[in-house]
Amino acid sequence: MKQKPILSIVKIGGAIIEDSIALKTFLEDFSAIQGPKILVHGGGRDASKMEERLGIETQMHQGRRITSAQSLEVISMVYAGKTNKTIVALLQSMGCNAIGLSGADANCIKSHKRTGTEIDYGFVGDIDEVNTDHIAALINHFCPVFCAITHDGKGQLLNTNADTITSAIATAMSETHQVNLYYCFEKQGVLLDIDNPESLVKSLNKNYYKELLDQGVIAAGMVPKLQNCFEAIDKGVHQVVIGPNTLFRETSTNYTKITAE
Amino acid sequence: MKQKPILSIVKIGGAIIEDSIALKTFLEDFSAIQGPKILVHGGGRDASKMEERLGIETQMHQGRRITSAQSLEVISMVYAGKTNKTIVALLQSMGCNAIGLSGADANCIKSHKRTGTEIDYGFVGDIDEVNTDHIAALINHFCPVFCAITHDGKGQLLNTNADTITSAIATAMSETHQVNLYYCFEKQGVLLDIDNPESLVKSLNKNYYKELLDQGVIAAGMVPKLQNCFEAIDKGVHQVVIGPNTLFRETSTNYTKITAE
Numbered sequence: 001m002k003q004k005p006i007l008s009i010v011k012i013g014g015a016i017i018e019d020s021i022a023l024k025t026f027l028e029d030f031s032a033i034q035g036p037k038i039l040v041h042g043g044g045r046d047a048s049k050m051e052e053r054l055g056i057e058t059q060m061h062q063g064r065r066i067t068s069a070q071s072l073e074v075i076s077m078v079y080a081g082k083t084n085k086t087i088v089a090l091l092q093s094m095g096c097n098a099i100g101l102s103g104a105d106a107n108c109i110k111s112h113k114r115t116g117t118e119i120d121y122g123f124v125g126d127i128d129e130v131n132t133d134h135i136a137a138l139i140n141h142f143c144p145v146f147c148a149i150t151h152d153g154k155g156q157l158l159n160t161n162a163d164t165i166t167s168a169i170a171t172a173m174s175e176t177h178q179v180n181l182y183y184c185f186e187k188q189g190v191l192l193d194i195d196n197p198e199s200l201v202k203s204l205n206k207n208y209y210k211e212l213l214d215q216g217v218i219a220a221g222m223v224p225k226l227q228n229c230f231e232a233i234d235k236g237v238h239q240v241v242i243g244p245n246t247l248f249r250e251t252s253t254n255y256t257k258i259t260a261e
Numbered sequence: 262m263k264q265k266p267i268l269s270i271v272k273i274g275g276a277i278i279e280d281s282i283a284l285k286t287f288l289e290d291f292s293a294i295q296g297p298k299i300l301v302h303g304g305g306r307d308a309s310k311m312e313e314r315l316g317i318e319t320q321m322h323q324g325r326r327i328t329s330a331q332s333l334e335v336i337s338m339v340y341a342g343k344t345n346k347t348i349v350a351l352l353q354s355m356g357c358n359a360i361g362l363s364g365a366d367a368n369c370i371k372s373h374k375r376t377g378t379e380i381d382y383g384f385v386g387d388i389d390e391v392n393t394d395h396i397a398a399l400i401n402h403f404c405p406v407f408c409a410i411t412h413d414g415k416g417q418l419l420n421t422n423a424d425t426i427t428s429a430i431a432t433a434m435s436e437t438h439q440v441n442l443y444y445c446f447e448k449q450g451v452l453l454d455i456d457n458p459e460s461l462v463k464s465l466n467k468n469y470y471k472e473l474l475d476q477g478v479i480a481a482g483m484v485p486k487l488q489n490c491f492e493a494i495d496k497g498v499h500q501v502v503i504g505p506n507t508l509f510r511e512t513s514t515n516y517t518k519i520t521a522e
Contacts, residue, residue, distance in 0.1 A: 050338075053315055073343060077311075080361075081342020082334060085410065085418055089365040093416035097395075099367045100341075104350040106360045106403050134358075137402045141395065142367050149346065155354035157346055 007139065007177035008037040011166040013185045014045040016245050017083055024090060026184070029248035031094040036139040036177075038169060039098075040146045041087060042162035047071075047078040063221065067122040067159040075159050076102075079147035087145055099142040103150030104157060106134040109165060111150040111158050125150040125158025127165070130172035167228040167237075174236035181232055181240045182247060183225060189242045189256030190226070194219050197254075205259045206230060229258045268400065268438035269298040272427040274446045275306040277506050278344055285351060287445070290509035292357040297400040297438075299430060300359075301407045302348060303423035308332075308339040324482070328383040328420040336420050337363075340408035348406055360403040364411030365418060367395040370426060372411040372419050386411040386419025388426070391433035428489040428498075435497035442493055442501045443508060444486060450503045450517030451487070455480050458515075466520045467491060490519045 010030060016022050030039060044065060048058045051074050059066035067075065084100040091098035103109025103125075111125030127150060138144050146169070148162035163183070170181045192199035192212070201208075209226060212218050218226065229240045241247065243255025271291060277283050291300060305326060309319045312335050320327035328336065345361040352359035364370025364386075372386030388411060399405050407430070409423035424444070431442045453460035453473070462469075470487060473479050479487065490501045502508065504516025 076346050077338035077342035079342070080346045081338035081340070085337050085341045085363050085365055088363070089412045089418050090416045092365055092368050092412060093414060097368060098365075099362070100365075101360070102346050102349070104346055104353055104359075104361075107353050107358060134402065141398045151350045151353060153354060155351045157350050 004176060004178040006035050006180065007173055008033050008035065008180050008182065009040070009166060009170045009173070010037065010182045010184060011040045011162060012042070012245065013162075014042045015186045016184070017041060017043050017046060022245060023087075026245045026248075027087065027090050027096075028094055029246070031091060031096040033248060036143075038135075038139065038144045038146065038173075039087070039091075040148070040162055040166040040169070041079075041083060042148055043079050043083045046083060047075050050074050050078050061119055061121070064121065064124075064161075065159065066119070067124050069123065072123040072157060072159060076149060076157055080149055084145060084147045091143065091145065097142050098145050099138065100145045100147070101138075102147055102157070103160065103165065106138065107131050107151075107153070108134055108144075108146070109150040109160070109168065110153050111160055112152055113156065113158060123156070123158050125152065125160045127160060127168045130168050132172050132175060135169065135173065136176065163225055163228050167232045170232050170237045171235040174238070178238045179236075181229075181237050183229070183240070183242045184245045184247050185242075186245065188244050188254045190218070190222060192217050200254055201256050202254075203257050203259060205261055226258070233258060233260050265437060265439040267296050267441065268434055269294050269296065269441050269443065270301070270427060270431045270434070271298065271443045271445060272301045272423060273303070273506065274423075275303045276447045277445070278302060278304050278307060283506060284348075287506045287509075288348065288351050288357075289355055290507070292352060292355040294509060297404075299396075299400065299405045299407065300348070300352075301409070301423055301427040301430070302340075302344060303409055304340050304344045307344060308336050311335050311339050322380055322382070325382065325385075325422070326420065327380070328385050330384065333384040333418060333420060337410060337418055341410055345406060345408045352404065352406065358403050359406050360399065361406045361408070362399075363408055363418070364421065364426065367399065368392050368412075368414070369395055369405075369407070370411040370421070370429065371414050372421055373413055374417070374419060384417070384419050386413065386421045388421060388429045391429050393433050393436060396430065396434065397437065424486055424489050428493045431493050431498045432496040435499070439499045440497075442490075442498050444490070444501070444503045445506045445508050446503075447506065449505050449515045451479070451483060453478050461515055462517050463515075464518045464520060466522055487519070494519060494521050
């Protein structure tokens with residue numbers, strides 16, 4: 001059997017986007033990744049700041065944003081406009097042929113408005129379909145940079161969690177590619193003690209994860225991230241790594257590798 | 262000689278973007294255009310409104326925006342975020358496979374910061390190069406929707422007039438395509454009397470244009486538009502039409518056709 005071509009998919013979080021020096025360093029490392037690659041970025045903190053400037057109240061429920069019409073407008077502006085284009089222009093200056101996209105562009109990610117939940121999350125989209133043909137056509141020429149916006153195919157933009165977008169793209173692209181998935185953030189990876197970088201878990205399989213969950217040592221914010229990771233592995237993603245924003249430095253050895261067994 | 266494939270390039274202005282019903286009607290007509298096509302949109306009025314909401318002073322000089330760093334941020338948000346993605350989502354709902362772009366995306370339009378002028382226009386870019394290979398790759402699969410932002414290739418986004426972007430793309434793509442260029446706005450076309458739609462000039466060549474200029478009957482705002490049109494014709498664009506936002510209705514007969522001779 002012919003081996004599938006490698007595709008690297010990288011997610012960066014909100015904190016690095018606000019730190020222009022760290023962002024530039026990260027993007028230089030990202031540019032150097034060989035072969036086809038996709039970047040997905042969040043930006044919730046920046047959107048909240050813009051909401052504050054505009055006098056719009058940021059509504060959250062259990063760490064998830066409730067997206068009013070006003071809030072969706074701000075998200076479109078900050079994610080797809082400011083953040084996405086800033087990243088694209090920087091990558092272009094580094095010789096990476098970036099193309100910035102929302103899930104509406106090229107109909108890449110279709111979702112439906114979330115319904116039937118205890119509270120109304122507003123204009124939040126749960127993903128139905130990733131258009132692998134269109135993404136495959138794009139990665140032949142360009143490096144797609146996705147922001148955390150999808151659409152319902154009926155003209156409505158929807159706010160979708162960037163981690164979820166990342167794993168949905170990774171899973172869908174695994175049909176045709178050997179996908180290596182990287183979640184970058186401000187920590188070293190999965191830590192047994194959140195305040196101690198020395199407590200890094202270098203390798204995490206399902207059994208060990210369950211054990212750590214039972215012991216209650218996994219930070220609350222990490223749980224949905226790790227669930228996404230194991231789901232991705234189960235659905236055919238070749239490899240998942242959670243690590244720091246400096247993950248792609250040649251000298252980098254500290255990160256958490258997620259494995260099935 | 263083999264005939265070049267037809268490419269339709271359409272520019273819409275700021276007024277229609279603020280009128281959601283007119284915009285939807287226009288986009289339905291645009292969706293129905295056969296063959297490869299590109300849409301370019303402005304959005305200056307909407308950007309000015311957002312500046313007002315954010316307490317940023319909109320600075321203008323002879324009808325051109327002076328683009329401070331703060332103003333560039335707003336422009337990135339409004340043009341590339343809000344307006345571009347709203348249009349893309351609507352086009353997708355109409356079966357048009359739109360992909361929203363700034364000139365930084367896929368390195369489509371490279372410019373340099375304007376210098377050597379009497380006043381400092383700030384982050385305004387004059388176009389150096391349109392990347393026809395990348396645009397050609399995109400129109401094979403998608404319908405590019407460009408906003409009025411370019412980049413300098415060194416990481417800096419720049420604000421560039423949407424009419425200028427449109428004619429630059431049209432001129433560059435004329436090498437390989439028979440380009441039909443359409444400027445849509447709120448008037449019927451070139452009017453001898455701006456308040457009288459009956460005074461429409463249905464066909465305008467260079468000599469007649471010079472005559473009208475000498476008579477002072479061309480509205481000030483139309484002069485740069487028409488200069489762009491004649492320049493495009495001179496540089497190989499097949500056909501230029503200036504007309505109303507309803508230009509692509511089957512019943513439409515009122516517009517101004519720009520011809521060389």
